[in-house]
Amino acid sequence: MLASPWIAALAALFVWWFSTGAILLAVRKADRAGPHARLWVCLMNLPFLVLGAAGFVDTLNNGTVAGTYVAFLSALALWGWIELAFLTGTITGPVTSDARHGVPEWERFIRAWGTIAYHEMLLVAVLLAMIGLSWGTDNQFGTWTFALLFVARISAKLNLYLGVRKINVEFIPEPLNHLPSHFRHARMNWLFPISITGLSFAVACWLERLWAAETGADVVGFALLSALTALALLEHWFMVLPLPDEKLWRWMLPDREAANQAALPSEEAR
Numbered sequence: 001m002l003a004s005p006w007i008a009a010l011a012a013l014f015v016w017w018f019s020t021g022a023i024l025l026a027v028r029k030a031d032r033a034g035p036h037a038r039l040w041v042c043l044m045n046l047p048f049l050v051l052g053a054a055g056f057v058d059t060l061n062n063g064t065v066a067g068t069y070v071a072f073l074s075a076l077a078l079w080g081w082i083e084l085a086f087l088t089g090t091i092t093g094p095v096t097s098d099a100r101h102g103v104p105e106w107e108r109f110i111r112a113w114g115t116i117a118y119h120e121m122l123l124v125a126v127l128l129a130m131i132g133l134s135w136g137t138d139n140q141f142g143t144w145t146f147a148l149l150f151v152a153r154i155s156a157k158l159n160l161y162l163g164v165r166k167i168n169v170e171f172i173p174e175p176l177n178h179l180p181s182h183f184r185h186a187r188m189n190w191l192f193p194i195s196i197t198g199l200s201f202a203v204a205c206w207l208e209r210l211w212a213a214e215t216g217a218d219v220v221g222f223a224l225l226s227a228l229t230a231l232a233l234l235e236h237w238f239m240v241l242p243l244p245d246e247k248l249w250r251w252m253l254p255d256r257e258a259a260n261q262a263a264l265p266s267e268e269a270r
Contacts, residue, residue: 003216005223012227021249027087028253031174038088052077056142063138068221071142086119089175093117098181112182141221152232155195162189164239199233
């Protein structure tokens, strides 16, 4: 049953929803408890980082269905801990102030990059390590999973920087209250069609590999990647469509004690 592509796709959907909700819940509770709680949340969840790294390495030469699932979950564990460290303000960037209006575009970009620099460099370092370790091995689905999440994240952040119609700041934690000031509201930007086209092409490629798969492990692996890429594509569409995607997690989170909504500069105000 676990070798079914439908089960794999549903598993990817559930893990995406549950892990996102768990991270948001941990961050929201840490916000309410204070700065020291944010660091403790990261430290208490270090086992996920360790287990993710161990599971990834252990499955590199495991070409079974179980090995594929473990590699996928290990990559998500690595990614999840790094995202948790970012959202708690533990690993972000040197810029922690709001965007300055009226600066040249090149300076605006550098300042925006500075808000996430350390986090992005950590992601790149982990991805390069995973590529190096998995090169020529039997099971590379963990690396593909992490690489997919990385590319989708870069695309989403660039679209937010350039300007999109809908920007959801409801789940922005207190340490990152300055972050939305670096985003823009706009009807469209030049990158969005490229992002949508690229992600759609990636879904088609994964589905083609799924159709041609000859082993159960490949069926599961490409089904997981197809579902995860489709979710990334959907998240991009949420940036321009008036859909209440925040309701997927809002019900499970405690109310914020103070909602600090940063002002978002419009495209016309550039």
